[in-house]
Amino acid sequence: VATSSAHGEDSPYFAGWRAYDDDPYDAVTNPGGVIQMGLAENQVSFDLLEGFLREHPEAAGWGGARPGSGVASFRDNALFQDYHGLKTFRKAMASFMEKIRGGKVRFDPDRIVLTAGATAANELLTFILANPGDALLIPTPYYPGFDRDLRWRTGVNIVPVHCHSSNGFQVTVAALEAAYEEAAAAGMSVRGVLLTNPSNPLGTTVERSVLEDVLDFVVRKNIHLISDEIYSGSVFAAPDLVSVAELVESRGDDVAGRVHIVYSLSKDLGLPGFRVGVVYSYNDAVVTAARRMSSFTLVSSQTQKTLAAMLSDAAFAQEYIRTNRERLRVRHDHMVAGLARSGVPCLPSNAGLFVWMDMRRLLGDGGEATVANELRLWDLMLHEVKLNISPGSSCHCSEPGWFRVCFANMSLDTLDVALARMSRFMDRWNKSSLQS
Amino acid sequence: MVNKVADEPQLLSKKAGCNTHGQDSSYFLGWEEYEKNPYHPTTNPGGIIQMGLAENQLSFDLVEEWLEKNPDALGLRRGAASVFRELALFQDYHGLPAFKNALARFMSEQRDFRVAFDPSNIVLTAGATSANEALMFCLADQGDAFLIPTPYYPGFDRDLKWRTGAEIVPVHCTSANGFRVTRSALDDAYRRAQKRRLRIKGVLITNPSNPLGTAVPRADLEMIVDFVAAKGIHLVSDEIYSGTAFSEPGFVSVLEVLAARAPLAADYALDDRVHVVYSLSKDLGLPGFRVGAIYSSNAAVVSAATKMSSFGLVSSQTQYLLAALLGDKDFTRRYLAENKRRIKERHDQLVDGLKEIGIACLESNAGLFCWVNMSHLMHARSFEGEMTLWKKVVFDVGLNISPGSSCHCSEPGWFRVCFANMSAKTLDVAMQRLGGFVQTSSCKAAPAALRRAAGPARSMSCPLAMNMKWALRLTPGFADRKAER
Numbered sequence: 035v036a037t038s039s040a041h042g043e044d045s046p047y048f049a050g051w052r053a054y055d056d057d058p059y060d061a062v063t064n065p066g067g068v069i070q071m072g073l074a075e076n077q078v079s080f081d082l083l084e085g086f087l088r089e090h091p092e093a094a095g096w097g098g099a100r101p102g103s104g105v106a107s108f109r110d111n112a113l114f115q116d117y118h119g120l121k122t123f124r125k126a127m128a129s130f131m132e133k134i135r136g137g138k139v140r141f142d143p144d145r146i147v148l149t150a151g152a153t154a155a156n157e158l159l160t161f162i163l164a165n166p167g168d169a170l171l172i173p174t175p176y177y178p179g180f181d182r183d184l185r186w187r188t189g190v191n192i193v194p195v196h197c198h199s200s201n202g203f204q205v206t207v208a209a210l211e212a213a214y215e216e217a218a219a220a221g222m223s224v225r226g227v228l229l230t231n232p233s234n235p236l237g238t239t240v241e242r243s244v245l246e247d248v249l250d251f252v253v254r255k256n257i258h259l260i261s262d263e264i265y266s267g268s269v270f271a272a273p274d275l276v277s278v279a280e281l282v283e284s285r286g287d288d289v290a291g292r293v294h295i296v297y298s299l300s301k302d303l304g305l306p307g308f309r310v311g312v313v314y315s316y317n318d319a320v321v322t323a324a325r326r327m328s329s330f331t332l333v334s335s336q337t338q339k340t341l342a343a344m345l346s347d348a349a350f351a352q353e354y355i356r357t358n359r360e361r362l363r364v365r366h367d368h369m370v371a372g373l374a375r376s377g378v379p380c381l382p383s384n385a386g387l388f389v390w391m392d393m394r395r396l397l398g399d400g401g402e403a404t405v406a407n408e409l410r411l412w413d414l415m416l417h418e419v420k421l422n423i424s425p426g427s428s429c430h431c432s433e434p435g436w437f438r439v440c441f442a443n444m445s446l447d448t449l450d451v452a453l454a455r456m457s458r459f460m461d462r463w464n465k466s467s468l469q470s
Numbered sequence: 471m472v473n474k475v476a477d478e479p480q481l482l483s484k485k486a487g488c489n490t491h492g493q494d495s496s497y498f499l500g501w502e503e504y505e506k507n508p509y510h511p512t513t514n515p516g517g518i519i520q521m522g523l524a525e526n527q528l529s530f531d532l533v534e535e536w537l538e539k540n541p542d543a544l545g546l547r548r549g550a551a552s553v554f555r556e557l558a559l560f561q562d563y564h565g566l567p568a569f570k571n572a573l574a575r576f577m578s579e580q581r582d583f584r585v586a587f588d589p590s591n592i593v594l595t596a597g598a599t600s601a602n603e604a605l606m607f608c609l610a611d612q613g614d615a616f617l618i619p620t621p622y623y624p625g626f627d628r629d630l631k632w633r634t635g636a637e638i639v640p641v642h643c644t645s646a647n648g649f650r651v652t653r654s655a656l657d658d659a660y661r662r663a664q665k666r667r668l669r670i671k672g673v674l675i676t677n678p679s680n681p682l683g684t685a686v687p688r689a690d691l692e693m694i695v696d697f698v699a700a701k702g703i704h705l706v707s708d709e710i711y712s713g714t715a716f717s718e719p720g721f722v723s724v725l726e727v728l729a730a731r732a733p734l735a736a737d738y739a740l741d742d743r744v745h746v747v748y749s750l751s752k753d754l755g756l757p758g759f760r761v762g763a764i765y766s767s768n769a770a771v772v773s774a775a776t777k778m779s780s781f782g783l784v785s786s787q788t789q790y791l792l793a794a795l796l797g798d799k800d801f802t803r804r805y806l807a808e809n810k811r812r813i814k815e816r817h818d819q820l821v822d823g824l825k826e827i828g829i830a831c832l833e834s835n836a837g838l839f840c841w842v843n844m845s846h847l848m849h850a851r852s853f854e855g856e857m858t859l860w861k862k863v864v865f866d867v868g869l870n871i872s873p874g875s876s877c878h879c880s881e882p883g884w885f886r887v888c889f890a891n892m893s894a895k896t897l898d899v900a901m902q903r904l905g906g907f908v909q910t911s912s913c914k915a916a917p918a919a920l921r922r923a924a925g926p927a928r929s930m931s932c933p934l935a936m937n938m939k940w941a942l943r944l945t946p947g948f949a950d951r952k953a954e955r
Contacts, residue, residue, distance in 0.1 A: 035611065036607065036608040036609070036771070037770075037774075075559060077559070080558065084552060091545060094544050094545055094546060095537070096537070108530065109534070111758055112530070112756045112759060113755070115597075115757040150785075153781060154782060157781055161485050161633055162482055162483055163486070165484050165485070166612075182780075186778075187607055187633070225483075292481075300561075306558070307559055307560040308785050309596075309784070309785050319486070320482065320486070323487075327633070329629075330596070330599055330600045330629075330782055332596055332760050333760070334596075334758070334760050335758030335759060336759055340787065
């Protein structure tokens with residue numbers, strides 16, 4: 035396992051990161067540096083979190099811990115390594131997840147299994163649902179990290195479900211069936227489908243009818259559905275998120291045992307450093323196995339306590355969700371408008387921390403729409419335009435020319451600098467195309 | 471929400487369904503009994519006293535005092551500035567440099583600065599549980615074996631084997647020489663592994679030992695190093711209890727032995743094959759914070775383990791706090807000394823208390839527990855006798871201790887008894903209860919239900935065979951316990 039390259043660190047996803055690390059943009063000290071647009075971080079709402087901590091200093095510490103005060107003492111907290119997780123924190127997470135879904139579904143805190151990030155949650159579910167050599171079906175384009183998270187130590191395979199721009203990259207039953215056949219032909223036993231909803235890298239929510247189709251498919255094949263809803267709090271425009279939880283509640287026993295949801299606070303709260311992930315399963319055996327397995331990846335009790343305080347504050351949580359969405363919408367709209375002015379379209383999107391940018395035109399027509407050309411363009415963007423964006427091929431997109439571009443990890447000023455660079459680049463490109 | 475459809479076992483992986491997670495062993499059963507009826511000096515004086523949990527609760531006040539004096543560390547501030555944003559985003563698997571530096575220094579200080587730790591050789595993981603598993607993934611493939619001296623920490627069966635598919639081959643140690651590892655025991659284990667056609671990848675020792683509570687003697691470490699050198703295999707030294715060595719001969723780290731035998735190390739590229747595991751769960755009593763570490767001079771191991779740590783990173787909030795705590799040299803110096811002093815005091819109280827009632831312990835100089843010989847109290851000198859005795863101690867005497875069989879001890883009658891997770895008064899109560907039980911046993915009276923100060927009478931009418939009990943408990947929903955040492 036150690037020597038295989040399934041850790042995936044030789045891909046462009048990481049190469050771009052390295053180029054940024056070597057020459058990072060800074061408005062004052064390095065205005066010509068690489069702007070990091072390959073990192074799906076949410077930096078737009080920290081002030082809200084900092085404000086909460088300032089007003090509630092006891093959340094970060096253990097002051098005021100008198101018997102009966104309801105504040106866990108330092109020693110109790112430091113000793114707490116129960117893989118059930120802090121009850122107050124699970125309750126807070128359940129209620130936060132409900133708020134994000136507009137109260138349309140209920141989450142049972144006892145079905146929440148905490149893990150150190152969604153990275154761990156996804157790997158854990160893979161260990162539980164699949165044996166080495168088995169396969170998970172994943173619609174393309176998908177988050178490059180899955181290649182490592184789901185395959186590396188588990189020995190499980192990913193079989194892509196090819197999606198196309200012709201229908202906005204929505205998953206179709208035909209594509210699912212085709213992927214299933216492909217797996218079977220290769221002698222792999224398919225154990226489940228993994229959806230990311232809202233999608234990374236598309237930034238779109240999955241349509242209800244598509245979700246229904248996917249559920250019908252997993253029932254038909256007697257397999258599982260993992261719904262990675264890590265971006266659920268970032269839906270800033272219609273249509274509303276339809277979480278698979280809604281469908282489980284409406285369809286009941288038919289599907290419940292097959293459905294598992296992954297969540298994390300890394301995107302919605304912008305706290306990837308705190309390592310908070312969730313496996314939520316409607317299957318008791320999975321919850322039990324996941325809980326035991328979470329021993330390898332528990333969340334720091336210190337962090338559980340701090341975030342329990344924050345997310346239990348219903349007014350704060352509600353306000354945070356609302357404000358965060360609005361700020362993301364502003365960023366998104368600004369980005370899309372700026373790119374449009376430069377003549378670069380994006381896939382219409384209503385969620386996420388990024389846009390799915392369409393640069394197919396720049397690859398040329400016919401035989402020039404290749405991955406090689408996409409990577410050449412990516413290299414140009416990275417080393418000449420100095421924007422680290424993610425090439426669609428690293429997301430296993432079947433159509434060359436698409437790029438994921440993040441907008442929530444920088445100030446509006448920096449975003450403007452990036453848009454200006456794009457604009458100048460497109461000007462040059464258009465001029466040189468006219469000349470040739 | 472019901473889940474009838476997917477309950478069929480074949481819908482989950484083999485790993486999910488098997489019980490290599492070890493959750494069904496006696497180690498956890500005693501825990502369950504404790505959780506049903508936990509001792510409390512005022513509200514439940516007749517309850518079960520937890521002596522099966524190797525926690526260090528003796529020195530929290532020292533840390534609490536430090537926290538009060540250093541509010542920035544908790545408040546995520548650095549002077550006037552807030553570091554919240556920076557920490558919130560920090561998910562670099564190389565770890566917070568300030569924390570790794572402080573940890574490297576702390577680990578060195580625990581070894582009286584006889585060994586230097588290079589921070590860049592440290593990989594941070596969510597606890598030693600995660601560190602041990604990650605090392606297995608790095609060093610062993612499915613079906614490969616590690617040799618582990620018995621008795622050993624029951625959690626290894628899960629941590630090292632469950633998801634990795636690795637095998638453990640026990641190295642049998644006996645009371646004839648105080649359970650020390652011998653070359654012949656290692657050779658015997660190696661042969662047994664070969665007979666099973668297993669590829670042996672290494673030896674794993676815990677030093678100081680859990681459950682023995684002994685620091686591994688220097689000569690034994692040298693012998694083990696010679697063995698792994700000769701076989702061309704790895705050595706993992708789990709030094710999680712390194713800060714609990716309270717008396718002479720002190721703790722010697724395998725890294726000291728390597729350093730002292732540089733020519734051998736160079737010849738056999740031993741630096742590449744010796745790896746240390748550490749954690750703050752025992753020394754600092756912070757198991758909830760999930761702070762573990764792998765230390766290795768093997769660049770490939772560090773590289774792979776670092777990437778793997780993505781699956782179990784330490785919260786940046788916690789790294790920041792501990793960087794400050796461990797970076798305070800005054801604190802670490804005072805803490806290490808005082809913590810040891812208190813551990814020794816509690817240890818002596820247990821040992822003396824047991825001696826008074828005619829129970830002997832393995833002589834120990836470390837750990838948060840004693841390895842106690844209760845074989846003379848068994849009705850039969852067998853593992854069945856050990857289990858019968860254990861059940862009596864848990865249910866009738868009201869002490870949750872750990873039977874040696876759960877630690878894979880090859881001789882029945884030994885029990886691990888923890889002493890650092892309770893007050894001195896509670897330890898007294900435990901000794902009184904045990905004393906009463908010993909008296910009754912030696913009078914060879916009928917097994918009357920034992921007197922605790924008060925509380926509900928408990929009796930084991932028609933006790934089921936242990937494996938029957940476990941079979942009943944294989945259904946999910948039971949005994950979901952925090953499964954830690």
